[in-house]
Amino acid sequence: MPTLILITAAFLGGASNALAGGGTFLVFPALLWAGVAPVKANAMCSLVLLPGVFTSTWVYRDWVRKVEPPLLLRMSAASLVGSAIGAVLLMTTSNATFSDLVPWLLLLAATVFTASPKLREVAERSRAGESTAALLIGQTIISIYGGYFGAGMGVLMVGLYLIASQLDLSASTGLRMISTSVVNTLAVAIFAWRGALDYTVGMPMLVAGVAGGFLGAKAVKRLDSRHARLAILIYAWGLTAWFFVRKFISLWK
Template structure:
């Protein structure tokens, strides 16, 4: 009876976590801080849990790209797409070749780093916004150097991914992209494409636990719809603080668990 209760509790936790993850991703990001640990709680091996979580949350990114397609910079597409494809596939392949115990010991560090990245993203976003409001002479970015700067970021997205979005925006800004809507749309495209390549790799290699994936995918979609209705009504700094605290608490838990 205790075992049955525990199993049902884990399913309830996965449902709630997926719903909350969808809301978080729609409002501020960082949904993986909740949904990934919930997948681990189901007893899924760490590497497969990360792969399954990536597949479950990816459809929400696709809808974001569709909504922002008018703001994409066509001249940047070759560099961004090439880096996203190569980085996403290579990150996914390296993940699948990582030993389970090694990845489990990396989990708290990955969560902590992602939380810190997310924490400083607010300051970087404000800098980018001020930069976009200041008149500049628009220059075409050097596409080859941009590719090599984006490649390790997209590799990280394919491997784990949380907290990488603002790194893409920062790289683009440093290469001369000034307009905020263009920065955001290119960020969403790079993250979506990198994760799509990772998704294809995970599916092809049989790393996805589908019955958990479909549950998480459906609930995250519902959460994403709900979150989108309130995204503009809640202070972004408050949301970011909640996400960072959540990520740090999850990191602390896994430091304790694997320590």
């Protein structure tokens, strides 16, 4: 039964990321429910959802082509630096400490996910001209968060690009696809190097995530993603509230 639930969560997480985002809200708690330690569950979540990132990048490849190669290289370099820092920080965080952080990380992710349409709108109105320094610093900071936890990272990246560059929304989305691919790939490589991945559980989930991501990507241009996004939002806030309630109950014991 736990294996079936984990595979289902991975499939839905992959599809969710392709359609509207929020796959972490499905995969991460499923791994915790199955008894995986918090730090390892977070690392496993990155592994399981990685194929969906590549699938989405392929779907939006025309938007990726709008980004000039020099900018792509600079942002990829900043992504590598930030991802390495974030992933190493996660590997040095105890399970007890990370468990204390989980409700707050979920709250941050749920807030970013909820506010994403408004954030994009505000970012497009707040263009300050291109600033290479702001782009590199912002990209590094967001990538540190991405290597450490990552939910909502893509929304933050698009906001940064819209404010600090001359890219339009489609080109910003294309650059975000490449940047998140770089961040997640390096983070997973570091987690593997540190022995934080359970392949017995991870490989079936990885296959399910690929299938979900593929079907979600096929459907993304034909379905109204607003309904999927609304369902994920309701679930994300319910999950966040549950983690806070559980934390407060444990403090009273």
